[in-house]
Amino acid sequence: MSITVELTYDLAKALGVRRLELEGTPTLRQVLQATRDSFGTEGATFDKLTRVTALVVNGVIASRSQDTPLQDGDRVSFLKAAAGG
Amino acid sequence: MIKGYAGRILDVDLGNRSFAFRPLDEDTARLYLGGKGYGTRLLYDLTPPGIDPLGPENPLIFATGPLNGSLAPQSNRFAVICKSPLTGGIGSGACGGSFAFGLKKAGIDILIVRNQSATPVRLEIDGDRDSVTFLDASDLWGQGARATQAALGKGRNHAVIGPAGENLVLYAGIVSDERIAGRTGVGAVMGSKHLKAVSVTGTRKLELEDPEKFNDYTKWLRKLFRAHPVLGEKLRRYGTMGIVNTTNARNILPTRNFKLGHHPDAMDVSGEYLEDHGLVGVKSSCIHCPVACGREVTVEGVGRVKGPEYETAALLGPNLEITDLRWVNEWNELADDLGMDSISLGVTLGFAMELQEKSLLQSGLTFGDATGISAMIRDIAHRRGLGNDLADGVKRMSERHGGADFAMHVKGLELSAYDPRGSYAQGVEYATTSRGGCHVQGASMYFESTGPLTIDPQSLRLKAEIPVVQQNLACAINSMVLCIFTTYGMIPKQVHELDPKSRLYRTITYFFERSGPMYRLITKLKLRPLTWFEQWLTYVTGQTFTSGHLQEIGERIFNLERMYNLREGLTGADDTLPHRMRHESTFPHLDSGHPLDQLLPTYYRIRGWDARGVPLQRTLDRLKVRT
Numbered sequence: 001m002s003i004t005v006e007l008t009y010d011l012a013k014a015l016g017v018r019r020l021e022l023e024g025t026p027t028l029r030q031v032l033q034a035t036r037d038s039f040g041t042e043g044a045t046f047d048k049l050t051r052v053t054a055l056v057v058n059g060v061i062a063s064r065s066q067d068t069p070l071q072d073g074d075r076v077s078f079l080k081a082a083a084g085g
Numbered sequence: 086m087i088k089g090y091a092g093r094i095l096d097v098d099l100g101n102r103s104f105a106f107r108p109l110d111e112d113t114a115r116l117y118l119g120g121k122g123y124g125t126r127l128l129y130d131l132t133p134p135g136i137d138p139l140g141p142e143n144p145l146i147f148a149t150g151p152l153n154g155s156l157a158p159q160s161n162r163f164a165v166i167c168k169s170p171l172t173g174g175i176g177s178g179a180c181g182g183s184f185a186f187g188l189k190k191a192g193i194d195i196l197i198v199r200n201q202s203a204t205p206v207r208l209e210i211d212g213d214r215d216s217v218t219f220l221d222a223s224d225l226w227g228q229g230a231r232a233t234q235a236a237l238g239k240g241r242n243h244a245v246i247g248p249a250g251e252n253l254v255l256y257a258g259i260v261s262d263e264r265i266a267g268r269t270g271v272g273a274v275m276g277s278k279h280l281k282a283v284s285v286t287g288t289r290k291l292e293l294e295d296p297e298k299f300n301d302y303t304k305w306l307r308k309l310f311r312a313h314p315v316l317g318e319k320l321r322r323y324g325t326m327g328i329v330n331t332t333n334a335r336n337i338l339p340t341r342n343f344k345l346g347h348h349p350d351a352m353d354v355s356g357e358y359l360e361d362h363g364l365v366g367v368k369s370s371c372i373h374c375p376v377a378c379g380r381e382v383t384v385e386g387v388g389r390v391k392g393p394e395y396e397t398a399a400l401l402g403p404n405l406e407i408t409d410l411r412w413v414n415e416w417n418e419l420a421d422d423l424g425m426d427s428i429s430l431g432v433t434l435g436f437a438m439e440l441q442e443k444s445l446l447q448s449g450l451t452f453g454d455a456t457g458i459s460a461m462i463r464d465i466a467h468r469r470g471l472g473n474d475l476a477d478g479v480k481r482m483s484e485r486h487g488g489a490d491f492a493m494h495v496k497g498l499e500l501s502a503y504d505p506r507g508s509y510a511q512g513v514e515y516a517t518t519s520r521g522g523c524h525v526q527g528a529s530m531y532f533e534s535t536g537p538l539t540i541d542p543q544s545l546r547l548k549a550e551i552p553v554v555q556q557n558l559a560c561a562i563n564s565m566v567l568c569i570f571t572t573y574g575m576i577p578k579q580v581h582e583l584d585p586k587s588r589l590y591r592t593i594t595y596f597f598e599r600s601g602p603m604y605r606l607i608t609k610l611k612l613r614p615l616t617w618f619e620q621w622l623t624y625v626t627g628q629t630f631t632s633g634h635l636q637e638i639g640e641r642i643f644n645l646e647r648m649y650n651l652r653e654g655l656t657g658a659d660d661t662l663p664h665r666m667r668h669e670s671t672f673p674h675l676d677s678g679h680p681l682d683q684l685l686p687t688y689y690r691i692r693g694w695d696a697r698g699v700p701l702q703r704t705l706d707r708l709k710v711r712t
Contacts, residue, residue, distance in 0.1 A: 053585070
């Protein structure tokens with residue numbers, strides 16, 4: 001099972017990659033942990049940059065139940081509020 | 086005269102080159118404020134039904150409101166009203182820059198331009214001498230907006246058109262400084278009059294009812310705006326392009342002519358990316374604006390110019406499957422200088438690409454390929470070759486070539502860059518807004534998709550109520566005339582710091598989603614001035630304004646616009662969304678698109694309209710809308 005994690009601009013800048021392809025992470029909670037792990041010793045940076053973000057699966061906010069099972073090919077994103085137009 | 090108004094309408098006839106100053110009507114100002122509201126009232130009264138939008142009978146109305154000319158932040162805007170050549174209904178645009186300020190300094194609330202000149206003409210208005218000079222503009226005809234304004238000089242404030250307006254491109258706009266009244270083809274109406282430019286000067290002072298309180302309050306508010314996470318930070322740092330990554334994560338970023346709502350490389354056209362790659366400065370060309378959301382970029386062969394806004398970046402970017410910011414910058418600059426709406430332009434190019442893909446038109450334009458687009462934009466502005474076809478917008482193109490199912494417009498106006506399939510309230514707003522598929526006539530998506538406190542965008546709860554309240558508020562704001570961005574300040578800093586994963590966040594959104602009639606009731610209360618819109622109007626005019634007053638005025642304007650559209654032949658059947666939006670899903674958990682049919686009857690009922698979308702007589706009577 002493959003999950004694509006799309007990082008925010010700040011996360012991508014800190015990690016040096018825009019997205020992660022994760023295998024064997026069947027729940028959102030595991031995706032979150034695996035993404036944090038990819039920051040290695042910079043886990044605090046990850047925590048800081050995701051403090052006011054929601055988790056989104058295929059465009060739908062999913063943070064209410066992080067144990068929600070994921071499907072193969074799902075896209076997980078970190079959502080930051082913005083304004084504009 | 087009520088304070089805040091200059092008290093004068095300047096009425097210019099280009100046919101016989103005459104002009105007259107007339108008094109502003111106080112009763113109309115009380116009912117409609119100014120700007121879009123007063124302008125719509127004038128358009129309704131001055132014209133018979135069925136006029137040709139590009140004919141001499143269509144007046145072009147430049148309108149300011151009671152806050153223009155004051156020091157209120159973001160009060161730099163003017164509204165333009167006319168019959169739209171793009172939609173056949175109400176045409177309106179709003180523009181920053183400095184022209185509104187100039188008009189008020191000249192002692193003019195509203196400028197009406199009637200009839201047509203046989204040859205290119207420009208106007209010089211001197212408010213101190215009460216003079217209008219009609220000058221030959223042959224030397225400027227064919228010039229871009231930038232060169233035209235440079236030639237006119239810095240001593241006056243200008244509103245001009247570029248070649249797109251001259252050549253009657255149906256989505257041509259009117260430019261002031263580096264801002265544009267882009268939507269609904271107001272620039273084509275100016276071009277039809279052979280009016281290249283209006284320049285205005287004056288040194289009159291605006292009288293306020295309570296200048297001391299107004300100034301103290303405004304000083305305090307400027308500090309509040311500067312410390313606000315959106316107005317003082319995000320918009321200031323990233324501009325409106327700072328929203329790209331949010332709409333992309335939400336799956337509502339137009340991609341491949343709205344076939345998709347997400348592009349894997351959208352980050353390359355985001356405000357954050359621009360900050361690190363190619364941003365050369367910040368543009369604050371709008372007078373009295375503490376936000377300075379405009380970006381400054383470099384375009385090869387041109388130099389430093391204003392950068393794209395979110396809509397432009399999305400619709401000339403991922404919507405065309407292009408994510409190279411250099412191209413987006415170049416096409417944005419071309420659209421601005423040629424004087425056309427980059428929203429309609431982006432959607433029209435995307436439509437031409439899909440027509441090519443489906444072998445319905447040999448446009449030579451393909452998704453993901455920048456080749457030929459710059460040349461096509463120039464051809465559109467000059468109506469050359471296939472550009473002549475694209476200059477008419479997607480509705481007319483779909484009538485000629487087919488592809489109505491993926492022609493992304495409402496009432497003929499091309500859709501803005503928020504896909505309503507992931508933002509249901511925004512979809513209702515697109516479908517019902519008088520000028521067509523536009524996002525700044527309510528910005529409902531802020532409450533469900535992009536803002537700091539969002540309800541479920543794909544439930545049916547509150548999706549009819551939010552557009553009503555927001556459309557009313559936007560009508561009032563566009564009649565003051567203010568920038569809609571000030572509304573972002575209404576969500577306090579503390580809310581922006583709420584973690585969406587927190588219990589408090591979830592509790593607030595739970596109750597907000599279920600507030601229904603209570604939400605509408607609260608906004609209608611006439612207790613005392615709370616927001617800055619209400620405070621400013623109260624200090625400026627001496628009359629008390631509350632949230633309830635603004636809702637009432639906005640509702641009145643919205644219903645008058647509706648009656649204008651009905652008079653011109655639009656019907657409830659035009660309150661719709663493109664077939665693709667209603668029937669194709671971009672979300673794996675859904676097998677259909679936007680549920681407009683389920684929401685529209687509720688929307689009509691809340692509005693006090695019948696099942697066909699016609700305002701009931703008692704609604705018009707309650708609002709004092711004369712027809």
